[in-house]
Amino acid sequence: MSETSTSQDLSFFYRFLARCMQYPDPQWMNEDFFQAFFNLVETLGANAEGKEIQVALEQSPDPIEALQIEYTRLFINGAPHVVAPPYASVYMDKSLQGAFALKTLSFYRAKGFAMEKDADLPDHLIHELEFLSLLAQENDLAGEEEFLTTLFRPWYKQFCPRVGQETRHPYYRMVVNLIDFFTTEEKKNGFQCNEA
Amino acid sequence: MQYGMIIDLERCVGCHACTIACLSEWEVPVEFHRNWVYRLGPSKVGNELASTYYPGLCNHCTKPPCVDVCPADPVKMTFTDATGKTITKSVAATWKDPINGTVQIDKSRCLGCGACVEVCPYNARYINPAMIDDVGDGKADKCTYCMPRVEAGLLPACVQTCITNARIFGDLDDPNSEVAKYVKKGAKGLEPKGGSIGPNSMYYGKKKDISLLFQDYTPAALADIDAINRRTMLTAMVKPAMRKAQDLGLLGLAGAMLVQGLGKEEEKKNG
Amino acid sequence: MAFNVTRRKFLQTASLAAVSIPLSKVVCAETGVTKASLEPKGTMNDTTVVGGLCEMCFWRCQMVGKVRDGQLIKLEGNPKSIDNGTSICARGNAGIKLLYDVDRLKYPLKNVGKRGEPVWKRISWQEALDECGSKLKAVVDQHGPQGICVFPHGASAKYPMHYFERTVGTHNVSEASFFQCRGVRDTAYMATINEAPEEYVDMANAKVIFLVGCHFGENIHVSHTKTYIKGLQNGAKLIVADPRYSASAAKSDIWVQIKPGTDTAYLLAIMNYLVQNKKYNQEFVTNHTVGFDKFSQSIADWTLDKAAKECEIPAAQIKEVADLLAANAPNVTIHPGRFSSWYGNDFQRGRALACLTALLGAYYVKGGWLPPKKPKLNKTSWAAAEHGNEHNLNFNNDKMHHPYAPPGTPTELIRDCAISGKPYPIKGCVVWGQNPMQTIPNQEKMKQVFKAMDFVMCVDVMPTDVTMWADILLPEASYLERFDEIKVGATYAKAGDTEPTQYIAPRYPMVEAQFERKDQVYITNEIAKRMGHEQDIPVQTLEELVNKTLEVSKTTLASIKAEGGIHLQPGKPAGAVPEDFMVQLFSDEIAAAGFPGAPTYIPVENVPAGHARLLFGRAPVHSFSRTQNNIWLHHAMPVNPVWLNNEVAAKLGLKEGDTVGFINSEGVKSRTTTIVKVTPGIRKDCVYMYHGYGMVNPMLSVCGGKGVDEQSLITKIAIDPESGVHGMRNNFVRLTKDGKTLDMPA
The missing domain is CATH 3.40.228.10 (Dimethylsulfoxide Reductase, domain 2)
Structure with a gap:
């Protein structure tokens, strides 16, 4: 498989993962979405976990509301506390909009990107995934690697286990693990597009 | 010229405006501070009750022990005064400015070894872990007397925000300055026991309050500089070798190439 | 979780057909960036935004903001201010950490769990406002306007408070700044x-x-x-x-x-x-x-x-x-x-x-009580209306329970009525910027009030303890993100001035509100529309409210902004004692109302054996219970040590820094512990703590559970008879250590 097409595929996955992290809304969180989601899970061989999610969704009288409640509790405001705000600065600066958010924004700019007016904060997980997707689309492998190493992994490695341990819905455990999966391999083996 | 700061404890109300303004101005990580306010007492001083504050910061000492221990390779640095006269001297990564008397740090050359942090009798320095480059993991950081602000014609952030004008900044060498007048009235610095390093941040106040401050916060005798030197030299030598590529901070594109290269090296080793 | 392939392998083999592409929010732009120096820049070269008006407390210092990349980096005193000048206090400086507090409310939330044990779900503004409007309207339809009680506090609460008092028509308003x-x-x-x-x-x-x-x-x-x-x-x-x-x-x-x-x-x-x-x-x-x-x-x-x-x-x-x-x-x-x-x-x-x-003749003299002559402003708000005293709980036939009550209704009258349903039911509750769980004594009683309601809504910037009792929780724009409140005053601008200068300083936003935070005029108006009061709405926007308030001064938001955020004009000296200024040393009116006509000492309950009186006060880095989750302020004073007399400590065997809890004379225990500060600087019959610590709501990730909430120990309620306000220092405590209760020595 060529270097470019792998990168295009990766771009696609980053976008899909960004979608998974949006506030659940039946408009997009529909049958097609779940089909794609379970396809992916199955392809990765996480059948048991996939089954667990299916059961959780089927057993809930209102599966989307259950996910909305869990999303609110994990990522917005929750009781007993907001578990895992999906912003890099929270982990790196212990505040929203800290210096780390500005660094992230600077990086986007250095690569020729800017935030849209109604976007969330630049260091929101969704936007970081979207940005990775755009880099992958441009086949900027060095940029992707650099972003992952310096701006993404340092906070995501704190965020991911927090969600994994605290979530009450297997869907979000899967989503953060999928994101982990698609953003870690470089760290272990260096980013390579052709099999050595 | 010797910049200095007077803290008038008759005016200070212990409100902490100075410490928070500093955090805000200089993006100090939340676990650290460049200046601080401790409340002292109420406790007995002689037969009287007293309670006051210790608003502390770097003393920009006349003979700063932190400068002597810096193990970074010295470079020649040229300082220019207001009249254009220059002084060139050999400095490590931290030095005492021969023009204005402040003690400064070159973050790009700091190894992050922590020797200066350890030797400072006032705990005025810390290693800022957010500052990382290919020279050091974390950099020594401290109060600069807000030199970038002062050079832009502003007051230090803590002085500007002080709600009772208890903090006064100026040139101690100028006999007409307000700070020099305070020294004449008896303002003094917290000299470590048996030392003579000449702290240039000084305190003025009621006798019982000054007694309480000096009784509680006179630093112990200076640490054994030789021991610190040996240990930090070792650390500084070992550190670059220990550093992992993945721990490197925010680099330019050239840096990313380096990361990639090292990653490949490692992969080969791991087989 | 382990996936059974590597990412690389997966990318080479996977079928991607079923995955849909969402829209991207990051788009191209033409900007470049240079490698940043490690040395922080300082704020000297950042954009200065004028017109900030602080509300970390209610003194309202005038500020400027330093903005970098749309982000507020620093707040400073406005150099044009003749009030606070370039100074702001610790809390003022820490305002940006409230603005960017990760725990801040971001979106409207609905409690889909039990009241007091919330399960939150993010909902749209539309849904939230529909819910508030219909539930409050249902209360009014069934029980009358008096069926709604309001707990407001702060600048943003004034407009909604006027709406509920004047337009809806309830007397049942208890403002913390008055009654507590x-x-x-x-x-x-x-x-x-x-x-x-x-x-x-x-x-x-x-x-x-x-x-x-x-x-x-x-x-x-x-x-x-x-x-x-x-x-x-x-x-x-x-x-x-x-x-x-x-x-x-x-x-x-x-x-x-x-x-x-x-x-x-x-x-x-x-x-x-x-x-x-x-x-x-x-x-x-x-x-x-x-x-x-x-x-x-x-x-x-x-x-x-x-x-x-x-x-x-x-x-x-x-x-x-x-x-x-x-x-x-x-x-x-x-x-x-x-x-x-x-x-x-x-x-x-x-x-x-x-x-x-x-x-002492110390009225209208230098060094004494000397009121400044301030500039006049309009009082634009909901139209005033008279609602009679039939449902005024402070009225008892032709007499008043508390004739010298501040505006509103004494808190305890509202709470008793809400809990007992007598003389009428109170079934709807609006909490706006106040945290009654920590401002009003006897927390259990407050919980009963909330439990008695059909509907509770809260509007706040932070998830304070009271917000756990909301059915609908609305996120408000903070004082740094909205127009608002105008500070006026008069003072001598500089040393040697013989005439004072007047100032007018409205609040301007320093940055735009983020997420879905809204201001009080928007929220109140939308609720008013849904309660059938659209025709009574006095202004459409907060900006309009401020401009109308300014009209009489012949200034506008635009003109004052151009002047640097503060308008200055010549003032008049405070002057001598007005001829008709009369001090009621003995007041026949007070005597006629059944209270002592001359100032009279009324002894308070003595400290029971084994106890100490619980005293509390302010910490310089906090305002009430509003600022404890601020990470900078929290680090400045993370806990509230209990001041204990040194001789008492010696008898109890307690040392500086020991960890202790509390139990009050009614058997209520503190939820948390704090450390002891041993000092000769306090009497032996009392202990002292800073107010506002030990919050319950674990949504507050910085301060939750740190220090002791002295308010939780204030269960005995004292009511000032003339005014109906609370007395909060008549509670008595013993210390507990390692599970043992320590009797205070006589």
């Missing part, structure tokens, strides 16, 4: 000098400053603190009456280590001494007071010795203070205080302070 703070001071002075005193004391020019319980340094209002220190630097003698060696006591010339609750006895003895020895200002008393004879008779038995015994202070010291005041009259500051809801006998203390000021 300074309301009783204001009504005591109103009854005595016909004006609320504010803090209009000219300390900068005083020869003596007399503070009863005021603890400046721990309680910080910037310009007020400036004049206080200026006064001391000018040589004013400072007298501080406080059971504790407070920040002010530490600067005092005379510290009066008074027994808690006996302040009025102390003041009566000073006044009696002045009268008996003809050391009062006879000219002022003749021209500007009423009822001197009855007054002096009434206080005649308060000899120095009697007060010395009651207040547990030396008689000689009372005399010393009285003589010092008399010798320096009229240029003496008798400070009216601010937080005054202490012991349930506070109206009388307020009266005593006002009368003492009169005996």
